[in-house]
Amino acid sequence: MNDDQLLRYSRHILLPEIGVEGQEAILAARVLVVGAGGLGSPAAMYLAAAGVGTLVLCDNDTVDLTNLQRQILHSAEGVGRLKVESGRDTLLRLNPFARVETLARRLEGEALDAQVAAADVVLDCSDNFATRHAINRACARYRKPLVSGAAIRFDGQVSVFDLRQAESPCYHCLFPEGQEIEEIRCAVMGVFAPLTGIIGATQAAEALKLLVGCGTTLDGRLLLLDGLSMEWRSVSLGRDPGCEVCGSRGEA
């Protein structure tokens, strides 16, 4: 680290759990953030400010007036622009030394595989089950830790699926596909603005802990927030041995 970096990240370096070594791990990291909306905004901003070396921001959408109530990566001048471009500008204003790669497309197939394989940590900040399951499959395939968040109305949830650990569940163990869960989308439902900030910032915290290797992550736990009563609940998650995504681990 140069003198500017030592100063910029001094409040991290002062934490014995992070220190110079932890900050260097953050600076060397590559983090994939899928979704540059309500959750991706605070998550990417904290990750960029904290010094994550390369952030890959993926979103195929453009900024809409209805986004501005909670998607703090974007501002009024950004309406109509691609979210990844508006987001990149904000992140580089926060930290000109961050490298921000943008993918203005729905990430799927080989492109998704390549991005997940190249990432140290993956953040699912998307808003639909198809994307969530596709990201989970890729993370399971490449054994990449996945930090998953969701926020709707006043309800938030966040978890970590770290398939480097033998006994850890994956997203599919928790939410099997084909359950015909009614898809609730922010596009048509209300969402309390700071809820996305709380959940997205929690995702950033878990990602940084994974990169540094400090503390205890939410691996094997689902954290649920009721924003109306402002109560958190933590639920233990077990692995589904019959899970079609992660069930055959280690049998090859």
Ligand SMILES: [Zn+2]
């Ligand atoms: Zn599974």
